[in-house]
Amino acid sequence: MNIKSSTLIRCTVALAILVLQTHIFSHATQQPTDQLGLFDAHDDIGDTPRKGEATFDTANREYRVTGGGANIWGPVDAFQFVWKRFSGDVGIGADVHFIGSGAVAHRKAVLIVRQSLDPGSAYADVAVHGDGLTALQYRPAGGAETLEVRSEVNGPVHVQLERRGDQFTMFAGNPGEKLAASAPVTVKLQDPIYIGLGVSSHDANVLETAVFSNVTVQKLTPVEQNQNPSNVRSKISIYDLKSKTIQVVYTADKLWEAPNWSPDGKYLLANSGGALYRFVLDANGKPQPEKLALDSAYQCNNDHGITRDGKLLAFSAKFGSAPESQAFVASADGANPRLLTPNSPSYFHGWSPDGKWLAIVGKRGEYFNIFRVPVGGGSEQRLTSSPVADDGPDYSPDGNWIYINSNRSGSWDIWRFPPEGAGPGDSKAERITSDELEDWFPHPSPDGKWLVFLSFPKGTPGHNVKTNVQLRMMPMPSGAAHVTQKQLEPIQSLAEIFGGQGTINVNSWSPDSKKFAFVSYEVLP
Numbered sequence: 001m002n003i004k005s006s007t008l009i010r011c012t013v014a015l016a017i018l019v020l021q022t023h024i025f026s027h028a029t030q031q032p033t034d035q036l037g038l039f040d041a042h043d044d045i046g047d048t049p050r051k052g053e054a055t056f057d058t059a060n061r062e063y064r065v066t067g068g069g070a071n072i073w074g075p076v077d078a079f080q081f082v083w084k085r086f087s088g089d090v091g092i093g094a095d096v097h098f099i100g101s102g103a104v105a106h107r108k109a110v111l112i113v114r115q116s117l118d119p120g121s122a123y124a125d126v127a128v129h130g131d132g133l134t135a136l137q138y139r140p141a142g143g144a145e146t147l148e149v150r151s152e153v154n155g156p157v158h159v160q161l162e163r164r165g166d167q168f169t170m171f172a173g174n175p176g177e178k179l180a181a182s183a184p185v186t187v188k189l190q191d192p193i194y195i196g197l198g199v200s201s202h203d204a205n206v207l208e209t210a211v212f213s214n215v216t217v218q219k220l221t222p223v224e225q226n227q228n229p230s231n232v233r234s235k236i237s238i239y240d241l242k243s244k245t246i247q248v249v250y251t252a253d254k255l256w257e258a259p260n261w262s263p264d265g266k267y268l269l270a271n272s273g274g275a276l277y278r279f280v281l282d283a284n285g286k287p288q289p290e291k292l293a294l295d296s297a298y299q300c301n302n303d304h305g306i307t308r309d310g311k312l313l314a315f316s317a318k319f320g321s322a323p324e325s326q327a328f329v330a331s332a333d334g335a336n337p338r339l340l341t342p343n344s345p346s347y348f349h350g351w352s353p354d355g356k357w358l359a360i361v362g363k364r365g366e367y368f369n370i371f372r373v374p375v376g377g378g379s380e381q382r383l384t385s386s387p388v389a390d391d392g393p394d395y396s397p398d399g400n401w402i403y404i405n406s407n408r409s410g411s412w413d414i415w416r417f418p419p420e421g422a423g424p425g426d427s428k429a430e431r432i433t434s435d436e437l438e439d440w441f442p443h444p445s446p447d448g449k450w451l452v453f454l455s456f457p458k459g460t461p462g463h464n465v466k467t468n469v470q471l472r473m474m475p476m477p478s479g480a481a482h483v484t485q486k487q488l489e490p491i492q493s494l495a496e497i498f499g500g501q502g503t504i505n506v507n508s509w510s511p512d513s514k515k516f517a518f519v520s521y522e523v524l525p
Contacts, residue, residue: 037063038217039196042082045069046119049204052080054197063212064099065109067199072108072127072137073146076119078204081112083196089220092195093160093171096128099209104202105131109210111161113168114194115142124168124187125198126159130208134159135245136170136182140496147495149182149237149246152286163193164220166468167498169522183235183248183520186468186496221525232466233522236270236279238515239471239494241450246495250279250287253524257502258302259517261510263310268508268517274299276315276334292334301325302505303347306332307355312375314340314348314358327360329375340373341380349506350394350402352419359383359393359402370404372419383421384429391463392441394507395419396448400479403432403442403451412438412460414453416477432477433491437470441504444476445513451476452494452516454504466500466521498522 042054050068069078092111112125124138132155135148153172160171170182201208234256237248260269268279277289304315313332316325324345330337350359358373370383370393384390388408401416414432422429433439437455440463444451455470474491497520508517
């Protein structure tokens with residue numbers, strides 16, 4: 001080989017190495033750790049025609065992140081991401097502010113945890129928008145649509161995102177204030193995950209910049225959880241069908257359960273510590289619990305509800321010498337209670353539309369079955385009789401059906417039967433759901449269009465647990481008898497939360513059928 005040939009080969013190899021390096025670094029702008037502080041690298045994720053940037057000011061300990069991209073939303077994302085890989089429970093926090101007035105009000109600065117750098121990756125983030133809107137956004141699975149829980153705080157200075165197992169919680173607030181916590185959501189990510197900071201301009205043709213200061217990334221100690229913990233933070237929340245958002249209206253570090261919406265739409269009714277409370281929904285301030293005029297000798301549980309005319313309250317409680325819960329009726333404010341059924345255990349679940357009957361679940365022998373009790377007085381009437389477990393009866397708004405959950409098919413599913421009863425051998429009972437999840441507490445909307453219910457993971461034996469559950473909804477089945485599975489429309493998963501017993505035991509629809517209330521939980525250390 002002559003000198004000229006050898007030089008040509010060396011130049012060719014060097015050029016190939018340079019091209020390879022350029023290809024690698026055009027996707028991931030790797031920087032030494034000391035140049036990005038707590039993080040390892042930064043990337044443009046998704047379709048970003050204008051290249052983003054990220055720098056770390058070592059003197060001020062600030063991250064300046066500039067990003068483009070159309071959005072962090074929908075089934076795919078486009079943004080600038082500053083990240084590190086991590087495993088285990090983790091919390092990330094930062095003070096956040098934008099530079100300049102911005103081109104689009106919904107530009108986003110986020111603290112984010114993702115499964116991967118793929119634009120359609122499952123993720124959860126705290127997104128601070130340019131107009132101050134702050135939300136816990138999450139994509140529960142790769143390529144799925146993004147959902148959100150909005151914060152009660154607008155334009156916060158400090159935000160945090162915590163991952164504990166499959167649960168993600170948002171915290172937001174301003175200096176000197178206690179951080180407001182969101183309802184937790186469920187996103188199942190496999191370790192290792194990607195955690196970091198992000199900016200999306202919401203307009204792919206422009207770049208926006210946000211500054212993240214006082215940034216912390218902290219490994220969290222896992223919280224040991226029993227099946228039905230009482231040491232919980234409860235979040236009474238409202239799901240809006242139109243915007244597909246969740247608004248937390250009340251948070252407390254104690255157990256709250258089973259909200260009902262009053263027929264006039266002015267307040268929610270919920271129970272805690274054996275008592276019943278109203279939460280007046282005042283747009284000018286945060287609702288606070290107001291105890292009903294019910295004697296403390298009644299130890300109420302999470303089964304209660306109000307008639308359509310708003311005059312009567314039905315509730316379940318242990319009272320006096322009764323060994324377990326019984327069903328009672330009182331005035332809407334809790335005054336003048338009277339016993340409707342002496343048999344126990346008995347649990348109220350639904351009013352007939354005309355206010356003349358209570359649908360209850362009771363154990364009369366070995367099994368829980370469904371009964372109805374006349375409000376005017378008289379003996380209870382058995383509606384189901386099979387040697388199975390039935391629960392959660394609630395009337396359709398036209399009064400033609402009672403919907404229940406039952407394990408009569410071998411797993412927990414939604415069933416229905418006529419209001420006079422399921423007939424001999426429960427032959428008139430019709431199965432409504434049949435997938436692998438365990439479905440509980442069906443609640444028809446007042447306009448008769450929707451059926452919302454709670455779904456536990458496959459194999460969950462009962463509802464007396466708190467775990468990762470789904471709030472699901474389907475169109476109300478046809479009014480005709482003998483509905484077939486082909487006539488049923490697909491079930492929507494509205495949200496994945498940490499909940500279960502106490503989440504939606506009783507009907508919680510707003511009178512206009514546009515929203516429903518529920519409770520989610522976070523286990524306290």
